[in-house]
Structures are given as C-alpha cells and as structure tokens.
Amino acid sequence: xxxAELIAELVLMPLVAFIVGLxxxxxxRKIAAKLQRRVGPPVLQxxxxxxxxxxxxxxxxxxxxxxxxIVMAVGGYVAAETLLPVPGMNGIAEKxxxxxxLYLTMIPSLGLALGVGQCANPNGSIGISRALTAMLAxxxxxxxxxxxxxxxxGTTNLVDVVAQQQAGGxxxxxxxxxxxxxxxxxxxxxxxxxxxxxxxxVAPAEIATGPMVEMGGKFLGGxxxxxxxxxxxASVLYVTLFLGGGENWITFLAKSFxxxxxxxxxxxxxxxxxxxxxxxxxxxxxxxxxxxxxxxxTN
Amino acid sequence: MSDLDLLLSVAAIAIVxxxxxxxxxxxxxxxxxxxxxxxxxxxxxxxxxxxxQSAVAFHLxxxxxxxxxxxxxxxxxxxxxxxxxxxxxxxxxxxxATNAGSGLSMRWLYAGLQINVTAMLLLLxxxxxxxxxxxxxxxxxAGLILMLLGGGQAxxxxxxxxxxxxxxxxxxxxxxxxxxxxxxSLQYAEVAAAIASVSTGTLWAITLLFVVGFAxxxxxxxxxxxxxxxxxxxxxxxxxxxxAISARMGLFAIGLVVLKLIGLDGFASLSxxxxxxxxxxxxxxxxxxxxxxxxxxxxRQNDARLLLSWHGVGQGGYxxxxxxxxxxxxxxxGLLHVFNYATYQAILLMAVFAVIHRTGTADLNRLGGLVxxxxxxxxxxLIGIIGLAGLPPMNGFVSKWMVYRSLVTEGMPLLFVASVxxxxxxxxxxxxxxxxxxxxxxxxxxxxxxxxPWSMTVPMMLLCTVVFVTGVMPGLVLGYIADAQAAxxxxxxxxVLGGIESKAxxxxxxxITGVLFAGFGIGAILFYLMGGRTKxxxxxxxxxxxxxxxxxxxxxxxxxxxxxxxxxxxxxxxxTFEWAESALVSAxxxxxxxxxxxFEQANPALWVLVGTTLIVTWxxxxxxx
Numbered sequence: 001x002x003x004a005e006l007i008a009e010l011v012l013m014p015l016v017a018f019i020v021g022l023x024x025x026x027x028x029r030k031i032a033a034k035l036q037r038r039v040g041p042p043v044l045q046x047x048x049x050x051x052x053x054x055x056x057x058x059x060x061x062x063x064x065x066x067x068x069x070i071v072m073a074v075g076g077y078v079a080a081e082t083l084l085p086v087p088g089m090n091g092i093a094e095k096x097x098x099x100x101x102l103y104l105t106m107i108p109s110l111g112l113a114l115g116v117g118q119c120a121n122p123n124g125s126i127g128i129s130r131a132l133t134a135m136l137a138x139x140x141x142x143x144x145x146x147x148x149x150x151x152x153x154g155t156t157n158l159v160d161v162v163a164q165q166q167a168g169g170x171x172x173x174x175x176x177x178x179x180x181x182x183x184x185x186x187x188x189x190x191x192x193x194x195x196x197x198x199x200x201x202v203a204p205a206e207i208a209t210g211p212m213v214e215m216g217g218k219f220l221g222g223x224x225x226x227x228x229x230x231x232x233x234a235s236v237l238y239v240t241l242f243l244g245g246g247e248n249w250i251t252f253l254a255k256s257f258x259x260x261x262x263x264x265x266x267x268x269x270x271x272x273x274x275x276x277x278x279x280x281x282x283x284x285x286x287x288x289x290x291x292x293x294x295x296x297x298t299n
Numbered sequence: 300m301s302d303l304d305l306l307l308s309v310a311a312i313a314i315v316x317x318x319x320x321x322x323x324x325x326x327x328x329x330x331x332x333x334x335x336x337x338x339x340x341x342x343x344x345x346x347x348x349x350x351x352q353s354a355v356a357f358h359l360x361x362x363x364x365x366x367x368x369x370x371x372x373x374x375x376x377x378x379x380x381x382x383x384x385x386x387x388x389x390x391x392x393x394x395x396a397t398n399a400g401s402g403l404s405m406r407w408l409y410a411g412l413q414i415n416v417t418a419m420l421l422l423l424x425x426x427x428x429x430x431x432x433x434x435x436x437x438x439x440x441a442g443l444i445l446m447l448l449g450g451g452q453a454x455x456x457x458x459x460x461x462x463x464x465x466x467x468x469x470x471x472x473x474x475x476x477x478x479x480x481x482x483x484s485l486q487y488a489e490v491a492a493a494i495a496s497v498s499t500g501t502l503w504a505i506t507l508l509f510v511v512g513f514a515x516x517x518x519x520x521x522x523x524x525x526x527x528x529x530x531x532x533x534x535x536x537x538x539x540x541x542x543a544i545s546a547r548m549g550l551f552a553i554g555l556v557v558l559k560l561i562g563l564d565g566f567a568s569l570s571x572x573x574x575x576x577x578x579x580x581x582x583x584x585x586x587x588x589x590x591x592x593x594x595x596x597x598x599r600q601n602d603a604r605l606l607l608s609w610h611g612v613g614q615g616g617y618x619x620x621x622x623x624x625x626x627x628x629x630x631x632x633g634l635l636h637v638f639n640y641a642t643y644q645a646i647l648l649m650a651v652f653a654v655i656h657r658t659g660t661a662d663l664n665r666l667g668g669l670v671x672x673x674x675x676x677x678x679x680x681l682i683g684i685i686g687l688a689g690l691p692p693m694n695g696f697v698s699k700w701m702v703y704r705s706l707v708t709e710g711m712p713l714l715f716v717a718s719v720x721x722x723x724x725x726x727x728x729x730x731x732x733x734x735x736x737x738x739x740x741x742x743x744x745x746x747x748x749x750x751x752p753w754s755m756t757v758p759m760m761l762l763c764t765v766v767f768v769t770g771v772m773p774g775l776v777l778g779y780i781a782d783a784q785a786a787x788x789x790x791x792x793x794x795v796l797g798g799i800e801s802k803a804x805x806x807x808x809x810x811i812t813g814v815l816f817a818g819f820g821i822g823a824i825l826f827y828l829m830g831g832r833t834k835x836x837x838x839x840x841x842x843x844x845x846x847x848x849x850x851x852x853x854x855x856x857x858x859x860x861x862x863x864x865x866x867x868x869x870x871x872x873x874x875t876f877e878w879a880e881s882a883l884v885s886a887x888x889x890x891x892x893x894x895x896x897x898f899e900q901a902n903p904a905l906w907v908l909v910g911t912t913l914i915v916t917w918x919x920x921x922x923x924x
Contacts (some may be wrong), residue, residue: 010814014821054830061833062841065670065738067826075822079815092814095797095807099703106690106726107815113730114681117738120668120841125739125856132730133864136723143719147712156704156804218830225825275863294712 009089010082017081021228022046028264035268053221062119069115070222076107077229084236085159087246097156119214127211130201130275137279138191141286145185148297149241162245174242180293182242187286190263192234197270198278235259302350303368306340310417321409327391334384346370362485365426370782372423375551378641382543383416385758386536389649392754411444428485439464445537446529456528463525467515474508490560509556517549518612520589526612531604535652542611542648543641550618559787582623587714589616590721598728603651603661614640621702631792632701634780639694643686646762650680653751667855668741671838672748677737679759684729686766689722692812694770708803731860740855741838771812772796
C-alpha cells in the first residue's frame with residue numbers, strides 16, 4: 001500500500017468513528033425519548049453539547065495529570081480506531097488484532113482513572129474503584145467470547161475474520177456459527193457500555209458520586225468525545241466478530257447502529273444494580289453461555 | 300583462561316572488593332562500575348564457543364564436573380547482572396548514606412548482592428547436573444544473606460524461606476540420585492540420550508522431584524507462601540534484586556531439566572489415565588492458578604512492598620505458563636516475560652523504596668497525593684504499572700500477548716481466559732497501588748516532601764527507558780530468546796523488530812505505539828488548543844460532596860479500595876485458601892493418626908491379611924487381563 005493512502009486511512013478512520021459516534025449518541029437519546037414519550041433532542045444536539053462544554057468559562061484543572069487523563073482517554077480511542085477494519089479501510093488492523101485492540105481500549109480507562117485520581121475527591125476515587133470492578137465484571141465473559149471467536153476463525157487478525165465471514169456468506173457469520181458466544185458478547189456489551197442495569201460506575205444521574213465529579217467544562221467535553229468513540233468501537237467490534245463486518249458502508253452502518261439498539265432499549269427497562277450484583281450477574285449468565293459456546297467451538 | 304573463567308573470576312573477586320569498598324559512597328559507585336564490567340564481560344562471551352567453556356573441571360565420585368554457559372543461561376545471566384547493576388547504583392548515593400547512618404551494613408548489602416550474582420552465574424553456567432546442584436545450593440543460601448539484612452519481620456520470613464529452600468534442595472538431590480541410578484550419568488548430553496529408555500514410573504519420579512524442587516524457588520502454587528514476606532521486607536535494593544530476578548532461577552532450572560534433559564517427547568509421555576491429562580497439563584494449570592490467585596491476594600495488601608511481592612509470585616505463573624506451552628511463540632513469550640518482568644518489577648520496588656526513603660512508610664493507607672511532590676518517582680511507578688498490568692506500549696504487553704496468542708492458537712482457550720483474568724486483577728491491583736501512593740488526597744505531613752535524589756531517580760528512569768524501548772522494539776530482546784530456545788531444544792521464535800509476523804495474528808509494536816502517540820497528540824491538540832482556558836487550583840484546594848474541606852480533614856478513599864469486588868470474592872478467599880490450608884492440616888493429622896493406629900493396633904494379622912488379599916487380587920487381575 002502506498003504510504004499516502006495509509007496516512008489518509010489513519011486520519012479518516014478516527015474521524016469517521018467520531019462522526020458515527022455522534023449519531024450513535026443521538027440515537028441513544030432518541031430511543032430514550034421515545035420510550036419516555038418525549039420529543040428528544042435535535043440532530044446536532046451531541047455536537048452542540050461538546051461545543052458548549054469546551055466553550056465554558058470555568059475550567060478547573062487539578063493538575064497536569066488531570067489534563068493528561070483526558071488526553072489519554074481521547075487519544076487511546078483515536079489510536080484504537082485504526083486497528084478496527086471498516087469497509088475499504090484496514091488501517092493497521094493487520095499489525096494488531098483483537099487481543100491488542102482489547103488491551104488498547106483499556107488505555108482510555110486508565111487515563112480516566114489517572115485523571116480522576118489526581119482530583120483528590122473521594123467520590124471520584126470510589127467511582128474509579130467501581131469502574132475498574134465493572135471492567136473486571138464484563139471483561140471476563142468478553143475474553144471468553146474473544147477466545148471462542150479467535151479459535152473458530154483460527155486467527156486473531158480482524159481483517160482475516162471479516163474476510164472469512166464475507167467469503168462464506170451469511171451462514172459463516174460468527175453469530176450464526178456461534179450463537180451462544182454472540183449472546184454472551186451482547187451481554188458483555190451491556191456492561192462495557194455502562195448501560196442499565198450496569199451503569200453504577202458512570203452514575204450519570206447523580207454526577208457527584210461518580211468518576212465525573214470533578215469533570216466540568218472541556219474535561220467533561222473530552223469524556224463526551226470518548227463516549228462517542230466508545231459506542232462506535234464496541235458496536236463495530238461486535239459487527240466485525242459476529243455480523244460479517246461491512247461489505248459496504250450502507251450495510252456496515254446499518255449493522256453497527258442495529259447492534260446498539262439492543263443495549264440501549266434494554267437499558268430503560270431495568271433499575272440499577274449494585275457493583276457486587278453486577279459482578280454476580282456478569283460472572284454467571286454470560287460466562288455460562290460463553291463456556292458452553294466455547295465447548296461447541298473446540299469440538 | 301576462557302572468557303567464562305574471566306567473568307567468574309571477576310565476579311568472585313568482586314565479592315571481596317564489595318566487602319572492602321561498600322562503606323564509602325565513592326566505593327559504592329566504583330562497585331556499580333564493576334557490574335558494568337561484568338556486563339561487558341558477559342557480552343564478550345559467545346555461547347557455544349570455547350570461550351563459554353570453563354577451563355576448570357574436576358571429578359567428583361567419578362563424575363566429571365564442569366561449567367559451560369549456554370545461550371539459555373546467558374539470557375538469564377544478562378538480566379541478573381543488569382538488574383544487580385541498577386540496584387547497586389540505586390543504593391550508591393543518598394540511599395546508602397542514609398541507611399548506613401541508621402545502622403544497615405552497606406558492606407554486607409553490597410557483598411550479599413555480589414555473592415548472589417556470583418552464585419547465580421555459577422548456577423546459570425552449570426555444565427552438568429552436579430555443578431547445577433552446587434550452583435543451586437549456593438544461590439539458595441546467598442538469597443538468605445539479603446533477606447536477613449532486613450531484620451524484624453524479615454528474620455521470620457527468612458527462616459521460613461530457608462526451610463522451604465532446604466526441602467526443595469532435598470527434592471532436587473533425590474532427583475539427582477535417581478537420575479544417576481536410572482541413566483548412569485549426570486552429564487546433560489548422556490542423560491538426555493539415556494532418558495528415552497528409562498521406565499515411565501522412574502521418569503515420573505525424577506521429573507516430579509526436580510520440578511517440585513525448582514518450583515519451590517519459583518513459588519509456584521502451592522509452594523508460594525514463603526516468598527512475598529521474604530522478598531518484601533529485605534532492604535530496598537536487595538528487595539528489588541530478589542523480587543526482579545532471584546525466583547527466576549527456578550524457571551531456568553525447570554526449563555533446563557524438563558525441556559533439555561527429559562525433552563519434549565519424554566515430557567509428553569508422562570500422562571495419567573491414558574492421555575486424558577498429562578504432566579504438562581498439570582504444570583500449565585498450576586502456572587495458571589499461580590498467575591491468578593496471588594494476584595487477587597496482592598489486591599488486598601495494604602503494604603506496597605507486599606503487594607508487589609505477591610504480584611511477583613503471580614507473574615512467575617505467566618512465565619511458566621508460557622514456557623510450558625512449549626511451542627515457539629508461547630515459550631518465547633514466557634522467556635521474554637522474565638526479562639520484561641525483571642525490568643518493571645525493579646522499577647516498581649525502587650519507586651516504592653524511594654517513597655519510603657522520603658516519607659518513611661509503605662503503608663498504602665498512610666500515603667496519597669504525592670504526584671506533585673515526587674513527579675519522577677510517580678512517572679517511574681506509572682511506567683512500571685503499565686508494564687506489570689501488561690498494557691501497550693510497555694514491554695509487559697508484548698510477552699503477555701505472545702502467551703495469549705499462543706494459548707488461543709494452540710487450542711487452550713480456558714488457559715487464555717485464566718491468564719486474562721489474572722491480568723485484569725493486576726490492572727485493578729496496580730491502580731490501587733498508584734492511587735493510594737500518588738493520587739488522591741495529599742497528607743499534610745507530606746506537604747513538603749521532596750523528590751527522591753538523582754542517584755535513585757536516574758536508575759529508575761534508565762530502567763523505564765528499557766521498559767519502553769523493548770516494548771516498542773521487542774525484536775531487540777527476541778534475538779537472545781531465539782538463541783536461548785534453540786539451546787534447550789525448542790523451535791526458535793520467528794520475529795521482526797516490532798514483534799511477531801504470522802498468519803495466525805501479528806503484532807507490530809512500532810506501529811501500535813506510533814498510532815497511540817499520534818492519538819495522544821490529537822487528544823492533546825483537542826484539549827489544549829480548543830475551548831476555554833483551564834485554571835489550575837492548588838492541590839490542597841478541594842471539596843467533597845459540595846462541602847469545602849480543609850486539608851487536615853482526612854477524606855482519602857484508600858482502605859478496602861475495591862469494596863464491591865471484595866464483597867463478592869471475600870468468601871472465596873475463605874472458601875479456597877483457608878479451606879485448602881485446613882484441609883491439608885487435617886489430612887496430615889488423619890494420616891499421622893492412621894499411621895500411629897497402624898503401629899499401635901492390637902491385631903496386625905488382620906491388616907496383613909487385607910494387604911495380601913489386595914496384592915493377590917492385583918496380580919491375578921494383571922495375569923488374567
């Protein structure tokens with residue numbers, strides 16, 4: 001590949017991810033509005049929010065690490081997007097693979113944890129302790145899923161995973177071949193996105209008791225950007241592993257948005273679980289589903 | 300005199316010099332330079348040539364004894380001397396002066412360090428099983444010197460250590476005797492050639508004796524309880540050295556005996572119940588549990604030194620796990636992890652001891668907010684924990700990735716999941732370490748704490764550079780590993796400078812790091828160039844829950860940091876560890892009362908009858924079957 005083409009891809013992939021992510025946030029709000037019989041926000045509301053947060057007059061920083069936490073949170077995802085193949089663009093996906101991507105997406109969480117830590121607010125620290133516990137909760141079923149998928153396709157290379165599914169058609173899709181793992185993955189996705197009943201660590205409804213407690217202005221704006229990336233990364237990864245990736249942008253985007261509809265709709269049906277109940281839930285059902293699915297893959 | 304003899308002689312003479320010179324600061328810097336000399340001498344040895352063969356050789360009970368450095372031993376020797384050099388530099392300046400002032404013998408500390416290095420070099424260059432055993436015993440006793448220097452709690456830990464070490468040494472000696480009996484030799488090549496004709500039962504016994512003996516040093520479950528306190532409570536640089544490399548001598552010996560002498564075929568033949576489960580599976584799972592359980596014990600520690608030492612046990616599990624996959628990628632990952640772990644564990648312990656040097660405590664509930672006071676030490680610990688947690692772009696990620704990918708593609712998904720569970724626990728645990736030391740609320744008594752002196756920060760920063768550079772370009776180390784693999788009969792790993800290129804999944808850290816830093820750059824542009832100006836508030840200007848708090852009110856969140864998680868898994872600690880320990884005690888009790896009953900019983904004839912009947916049944920079963 002020509003180097004100019006590669007550079008273009010490396011620039012375009014995060015940019016596309018951000019724009020698609022903005023629409024995903026919009027969709028999330030629209031679904032909530034529909035379920036709660038409200039009108040919901042206008043199309044550009046997510047963008048307005050980011051502009052508003054960045055433009056705020058009061059921007060309180062608790063130190064260099066507080067700033068750098070936000071830089072890591074956004075930057076980690078910008079890097080992760082170049083490892084996630086999309087139609088027509090593979091970026092550097094062949095140089096990493098799914099395990100690397102899994103670990104690269106922990107960098108933003110670490111950044112957030114560092115930033116919150118320097119704020120010296122005990123409520124923030126409690127939020128991070130919950131967030132990391134939540135990560136332990138949803139990542140265990142998720143790595144079972146990753147292991148199953150990697151074994152099924154015989155590779156950890158995401159480009160290869162997509163190619164195999166597209167060559168074999170619908171029957172070879174991960175979700176058709178490994179329905180149990182696909183279900184376990186969906187379960188883990190709910191936790192990964194921090195949607196109800198697993199949203200205690202974000203605690204968006206009572207900002208003073210979560211990791212966001214000291215995050216105002218562009219600090220919160222940066223985390224908003226991170227959320228756009230997070231929604232995009234989680235759904236596109238799911239599409240890549242289970243739904244055959246994207247043959248073209250239309251089917252790709254349709255699948256990516258469709259994947260998110262499930263957790264977003266379910267979210268409003270549930271109350272909030274406590275951290276320990278979240279652990280119990282995510283260590284039980286998706287793990288059982290995943291392990292049974294793994295047995296089918298290995299045999 | 301060969302190159303190896305020169306190195307060993309310098310190392311031996313250095314012990315005396317250490318005892319003479321370590322009292323003065325200038326002397327300690329000279330001794331640091333002496334490690335650089337040993338490092339250079341090691342690099343002048345090309346394993347496999349005459350230079351790596353010692354001219355010293357003698358016979359012991361008709362067995363030839365000699366020394367020869369293979370590429371496998373060379374790799375461990377490189378880490379040993381390197382880490383010892385950094386530890387010596389760390390203690391040379393203010394740390395040494397201050398601690399000598401408070402009664403710690405610098406002569407013993409430095410001499411002890413060099414005795415350890417020399418003993419390890421003798422072990423690593425062992426040319427046969429007798430010299431291996433000599434080196435092993437010297438290494439075990441040398442470790443004791445450093446542990447005893449800690450005083451107080453360290454003495455108890457050291458006593459426990461030496462009991463374990465003697466027991467392990469006994470097992471190894473028994474294995475040695477059995478090997479000599481079964482193969483008629485103690486030379487590597489002759490043993491390896493004769494091992495194929497040894498009966499399976501004998502092979503089981505030999506392998507188990509060696510593996511158990513070496514696993515004690517390696518602190519593989521269930522022989523791990525001695526290690527965390529023994530390593531944690533030694534004086535700073537000694538703790539860093541012991542924690543970083545000492546236990547890995549066990550891995551070296553396991554690799555040598557299991558893979559080189561018994562060989563992959565012999566090893567694979569050791570199976571229970573047909574081929575359902577074999578010794579390799581048992582070792583793999585022991586390694587996986589060693590990676591998981593100590594990690595979650597580490598999470599509960601409130602002493603930073605103990606927390607790290609428990610992780611040391613857990614990381615050893617990774618190395619054994621990788622090595623025992625025995626394919627080229629996984630075993631390379633396990634060996635690479637030895638190097639990577641040594642570098643970041645040394646950094647972490649050095650950072651913790653720098654904090655102790657300035658604040659006088661490693662109690663995670665009595666620290667906090669030091670990031671603005673000791674920024675370099677913070678940076679060192681940050682890089683160290685990213686390495687220990689195995690996140691990109693530090694070197695810990697690369698070795699763990701190799702183990703993961705190998706487990707997935709070799710068809711061991713459950714072990715892969717187990718190893719990731721360990722990593723996730725590590726992430727939680729090391730964040731607690733960093734948070735409770737450097738983040739959160741600054742204590743008033745630490746308001747005027749200064750950064751650690753340059754003599755301590757410079758070695759940390761240099762090691763951080765190693766952690767980062769070998770993380771971005773793992774190919775720099777993988778070359779030595781490929782040679783080491785070849786030396787013990789494994790397929791050498793195929794690598795490129797940035798990592799691994801393979802159809803089953805590649806890793807190119809140069810690209811990954813490149814995009815990561817580019818991403819940070821974009822994040823920084825967004826954050827710093829866009830939007831309103833940030834206003835920096837003072838570290839002590841804070842509030843919680845809408846109330847302004849003055850700095851003399853304690854509100855740091857540190858104790859029981861993962862309350863939700865502990866609520867869920869605390870019963871498991873009780874259910875597993877304590878249950879297993881009490882089960883073991885009662886099993887031993889039951890066995891001893893049964894034995895006692897056997898000797899004291901009134902009617903031995905009945906037992907003789909039962910025994911005879913069983914034997915006759917067994918014989919008939921086999922005769923008929």
